[in-house]
Amino acid sequence: MTTATPAVAPVLSARGLVKTFGRVVGLDGVDLDLYPGEVLAIIGDNGAGKSTLIKCLTGALIPDAGEISVDGRPVHFRRPQDAREVGIETVYQTLAVAAALDVASNLFLGRERRRAGILGSVFRMIDKKGMRREAAQALEELGIGTLQNVTQPVETLSGGQRQAVSVARAAAFGSKIIVLDEPTAALGVRESNQVLKMIEEVRSRGLPVILISHNMPHVFKVADRIHIQRLGRCAGVVTPASHTMSEAVAIMTGAVTLAEPNGNP
Amino acid sequence: MSTTATGPASTASEQFALRRRSPVQRIQHLLHAHPSISPFLVLVLSFVVFSIINPRFASPNSLSLVLQQVAVIGALAVGQTLIILTAGIDLSVGAVTILSMMVAAKLAQGLGLPGVIAVAIGIGLGAAAGLVNGGLVARLKLPPFIVTLGTLSVFTAIGLLYSKGQSVQSVDMPALLNWTGETFAIGQFHITTGVVMVAALYAIVGFVLANTAWGRHVYAVGDDKEASRLAGIRVDRVLVSVYATAGAIYGLTAWILIGRAGTASPNAIVDANLESITAVVIGGTSLFGGRGTLLGSLLGALIVGFFRSGLALAGVDDQYRVLAVGLLVIIAVSIDQWIRKVRA
Numbered sequence: 226m227t228t229a230t231p232a233v234a235p236v237l238s239a240r241g242l243v244k245t246f247g248r249v250v251g252l253d254g255v256d257l258d259l260y261p262g263e264v265l266a267i268i269g270d271n272g273a274g275k276s277t278l279i280k281c282l283t284g285a286l287i288p289d290a291g292e293i294s295v296d297g298r299p300v301h302f303r304r305p306q307d308a309r310e311v312g313i314e315t316v317y318q319t320l321a322v323a324a325a326l327d328v329a330s331n332l333f334l335g336r337e338r339r340r341a342g343i344l345g346s347v348f349r350m351i352d353k354k355g356m357r358r359e360a361a362q363a364l365e366e367l368g369i370g371t372l373q374n375v376t377q378p379v380e381t382l383s384g385g386q387r388q389a390v391s392v393a394r395a396a397a398f399g400s401k402i403i404v405l406d407e408p409t410a411a412l413g414v415r416e417s418n419q420v421l422k423m424i425e426e427v428r429s430r431g432l433p434v435i436l437i438s439h440n441m442p443h444v445f446k447v448a449d450r451i452h453i454q455r456l457g458r459c460a461g462v463v464t465p466a467s468h469t470m471s472e473a474v475a476i477m478t479g480a481v482t483l484a485e486p487n488g489n490p
Numbered sequence: 491m492s493t494t495a496t497g498p499a500s501t502a503s504e505q506f507a508l509r510r511r512s513p514v515q516r517i518q519h520l521l522h523a524h525p526s527i528s529p530f531l532v533l534v535l536s537f538v539v540f541s542i543i544n545p546r547f548a549s550p551n552s553l554s555l556v557l558q559q560v561a562v563i564g565a566l567a568v569g570q571t572l573i574i575l576t577a578g579i580d581l582s583v584g585a586v587t588i589l590s591m592m593v594a595a596k597l598a599q600g601l602g603l604p605g606v607i608a609v610a611i612g613i614g615l616g617a618a619a620g621l622v623n624g625g626l627v628a629r630l631k632l633p634p635f636i637v638t639l640g641t642l643s644v645f646t647a648i649g650l651l652y653s654k655g656q657s658v659q660s661v662d663m664p665a666l667l668n669w670t671g672e673t674f675a676i677g678q679f680h681i682t683t684g685v686v687m688v689a690a691l692y693a694i695v696g697f698v699l700a701n702t703a704w705g706r707h708v709y710a711v712g713d714d715k716e717a718s719r720l721a722g723i724r725v726d727r728v729l730v731s732v733y734a735t736a737g738a739i740y741g742l743t744a745w746i747l748i749g750r751a752g753t754a755s756p757n758a759i760v761d762a763n764l765e766s767i768t769a770v771v772i773g774g775t776s777l778f779g780g781r782g783t784l785l786g787s788l789l790g791a792l793i794v795g796f797f798r799s800g801l802a803l804a805g806v807d808d809q810y811r812v813l814a815v816g817l818l819v820i821i822a823v824s825i826d827q828w829i830r831k832v833r834a
Contacts (some may be wrong), residue, residue: 335722
């Protein structure tokens with residue numbers, strides 16, 4: 226049994242996504258399914274359409290054609306906010322943090338919590354203490370104990386710590402799906418391992434994760450299934466059990482073609 | 491879950507990160523966390539020095555005058571701070587203020603409108619002018635410098651055309667328009683209602699910036715527009731609201747200016763653009779956006795006022811004030827550049 230497709234309903238599914246930029250074809254009819262509680266890695270060479278694919282799934286780009294559905298219901302994202310409203314949280318490669326703001330402010334950026342009573346409803350005061358407490362808790366839960374001071378500006382953090390803030394933000398708000406774009410690309414070995422552990426921690430809470438990465442060892446370490454993009458199309462979906470790293474790379478570069486790209490090699 | 495217990499310092503880089511900071515680095519970190527420390531020190535130092543040179547400087551009379559002189563630029567600096575925090579700049583401050591002032595004064599004089607309505611129209615017109623600036627910056631994505639350079643000319647011209655270049659004297663205006671110039675005594679100090687209004691303006695806008703989600707978003711947008719957008723902030727709305735709020739503040743300042751000057755003259759406050767930017771920059775707010783405090787701008791405006799009064803009382807040519815303020819601007823921007831390099 227080599228099929229890489231579990232027999233439950235997908236949380237997120239995309240059918241026939243097309244995205245063009247002028248004459249350049251970014252996505253050429255891509256299907257994708259994400260199942261509950263799994264880490265789905267998306268790999269591919271530069272220009273294979275990885276980023277375009279996840280931007281379409283997270284509302285940062287609007288696909289020219291194709292369908293996306295969440296929990297079986299069709300969705301049409303026009304802004305990142307739309308995707309977030311249905312529970313898709315994205316950690317961008319650029320991390321999308323406001324460097325001068327502190328950790329807690331960044332965790333709650335765009336969804337600040339107001340204080341109870343008149344102070345919140347009339348004077349619109351935000352609940353700084355409460356947000357700091359919850360931010361510290363969210364980071365603690367992801368095993369980022371090293372980041373104790375949530376009032377320090379993000380620009381004073383290391384790359385791994387910034388990544389942790391971004392992941393914590395994505396995981397902290399009752400989200401359904403977490404999308405991570407190249408989370409380990411800029412990190413050292415130790416920090417990468419921390420982030421991978423964090424991904425496993427997120428999965429253990431039952432949250433499905435889409436992981437875009439160049440790094441094969443990282444992908445094979447945490448992914449349950451691997452979606453391989455090639456030249457704007459899905460060249461196949463494999464698992465770390467069914468294929469080796471070099472086989473996956475061969476499919477990615479076109480040296481090998483899967484007979485049945487959608488999971489039944 | 492299994493956490494590998496990492497000791498206090500396991501790699502050479504972490505050892506390095508835990509090194510003791512040199513005194514200079516500690517100052518850098520302190521200023522990074524509290525950017526209004528340096529203007530505060532300059533203010534205290536200038537107060538001490540000018541008091542020693544001429545003890546009259548510290549007299550209630552002299553300090554009252556400084557407050558009255560600083561009120562108008564101080565008020566404009568509130569709007570300017572909001573805009574600079576979003577990484578923008580407003581060169582049309584003076585033009586908007588004068589336009590609001592001339593329209594309010596002329597309406598009250600010519601049409602005999604009651605003072606309240608004239609003041610409200612002045613503030614509303616300021617907000618509308620801010621909406622134009624904000625709309626051009628947010629929707630058409632034009633650089634704030636260019637937008638406000640253009641509207642500087644446009645609003646100045648409209649103000650001059652509308653007023654036909656003529657001033658309106660205080661006797662021709664309803665009492666309410668001059669109310670901001672009325673003085674009352676607190677101890678030996680003579681405070682105008684305008685000064686009280688400026689103090690209230692700082693308190694209110696300072697509270698909003700520090701304690702509301704909108705305030706956070708102003709900082710976030712100035713810090714990183716793209717990150718703010720991805721975090722779900724409506725960047726366009728924040729920008730438009732900032733420019734409109736600043737415009738309304740300029741409209742309010744027009745009222746304070748009438749009280750201060752005793753007339754509504756289309757040739758008033760020609761230096762308002764540069765002076766308001768100067769106050770904000772000396773106050774430690776970064777021209778690159780996202781960093782700074784409103785308190786700093788108040789300190790910045792007061793520093794300029796102290797230099798004007800102190801150097802005049804020291805019997806020095808006013809050009810030395812201009813020179814000193816120019817140097818302060820360069821020093822302030824240098825400090826900002828330096829503290830922005832802070833890393834863990």
